[in-house]
Amino acid sequence: MKDEPEQDRCSCSIVHEGPVASARAAEAPVSRLLDLAELFKVLGDPSRLRILNALGAAELCVCDLSVALDMSQSAVSHQLAVLRGARLVRARRDGKSMFYALDDDHVREIVGIATTHLDERKG
Amino acid sequence: MKDEPEQDRCSCSIVHEGPVASARAAEAPVSRLLDLAELFKVLGDPSRLRILNALGAAELCVCDLSVALDMSQSAVSHQLAVLRGARLVRARRDGKSMFYALDDDHVREIVGIATTHLDERKG
DNA sequence: TGAACATATGAACAAATGATCATATGTAAT
DNA sequence: ATTACATATGATCATTTGTTCATATGTTCA
Numbered sequence: 001m002k003d004e005p006e007q008d009r010c011s012c013s014i015v016h017e018g019p020v021a022s023a024r025a026a027e028a029p030v031s032r033l034l035d036l037a038e039l040f041k042v043l044g045d046p047s048r049l050r051i052l053n054a055l056g057a058a059e060l061c062v063c064d065l066s067v068a069l070d071m072s073q074s075a076v077s078h079q080l081a082v083l084r085g086a087r088l089v090r091a092r093r094d095g096k097s098m099f100y101a102l103d104d105d106h107v108r109e110i111v112g113i114a115t116t117h118l119d120e121r122k123g
Numbered sequence: 124m125k126d127e128p129e130q131d132r133c134s135c136s137i138v139h140e141g142p143v144a145s146a147r148a149a150e151a152p153v154s155r156l157l158d159l160a161e162l163f164k165v166l167g168d169p170s171r172l173r174i175l176n177a178l179g180a181a182e183l184c185v186c187d188l189s190v191a192l193d194m195s196q197s198a199v200s201h202q203l204a205v206l207r208g209a210r211l212v213r214a215r216r217d218g219k220s221m222f223y224a225l226d227d228d229h230v231r232e233i234v235g236i237a238t239t240h241l242d243e244r245k246g
Numbered sequence: 247t248g249a250a251c252a253t254a255t256g257a258a259c260a261a262a263t264g265a266t267c268a269t270a271t272g273t274a275a276t
Numbered sequence: 277a278t279t280a281c282a283t284a285t286g287a288t289c290a291t292t293t294g295t296t297c298a299t300a301t302g303t304t305c306a
Binding site for chain 2: 012015016018019020022023024025026027028030032033034035036037038039040041042043044045046048049050053054055056057058059060061063064065066067068069073087097103104106107109110111113114115116117118120121
């Protein structure tokens with residue numbers, strides 16, 4: 001993602017003007033792509049996926065997650081902050097504990113489809 | 124994702140045994156999580172999303188993409204290699220050109236749901 | 247108020263990542 | 277074969293990322 005003048009990016013002659021025009025027309029807004037990439041980036045980490053997976057089964061506090069996933073409290077907390085930033089989980093305080101839960105069902109859907117993709121592609 | 128003995132990961136007493144047990148039971152296989160994370164990681168980059176988006180509109184060769192997205196040929200090629208590795212795009216040679224296309228429709232679905240998520244969460 | 251517990255956060259550091267540059271591979275036409 | 281074009285790939289480097297350690301914030305109870 002650099003911002004340079006549009007020229008000699010490629011030494012070739014544009015072989016297929018139609019498709020290129022289509023591609024340009026279909027170009028999504030930059031802000032939208034950045035948001036999407038950010039969301040996927042958040043999903044693109046095993047530790048965070050484990051947390052999401054665990055929260056898919058039950059609402060859990062930081063300590064629970066730490067124990068269940070065998071991660072340090074600090075690591076869990078840091079990752080929960082990231083997940084919270086992406087609106088993937090929501091927090092609720094109850095006394096000294098902070099309970100986390102999936103914020104909506106989109107996560108399940110996305111993970112479900114991604115899993116299907118993996119199943120079909122690999123084995 | 125560290126591999127350490129399961130002990131004193133957290134100084135707290137396990138407040139909620141039931142949920143923790145559920146979480147443990149629901150724990151997905153590590154290999155599966157790694158694959159999933161890898162897939163999302165690939166989707167978690169604006170340049171690659173732009174490429175996928177463009178390919179969603181039409182089959183394009185490297186040069187087309189380079190021009191349409193104003194990226195260097197090298198950058199496009201590198202990212203296409205990553206996308207190919209994740210089985211998200213497929214390549215077809217025609218003469219000197221290599222044509223790329225989305226490998227299946229899961230990408231569209233995933234991006235669609237993610238977009239919905241963004242729409243509902245942000246504005 | 248003070249002690250103990252639960253969570254959050256900042257600094258630091260190793261590892262991973264994405265772009266660029268230079269160059270190699272592959273294809274077609276002369 | 278040689279030249280030109282299209283794409284792939286290796287090396288390098290600045291940036292980002294995830295974990296750990298240390299410490300701060302917040303809550304409950306004595």
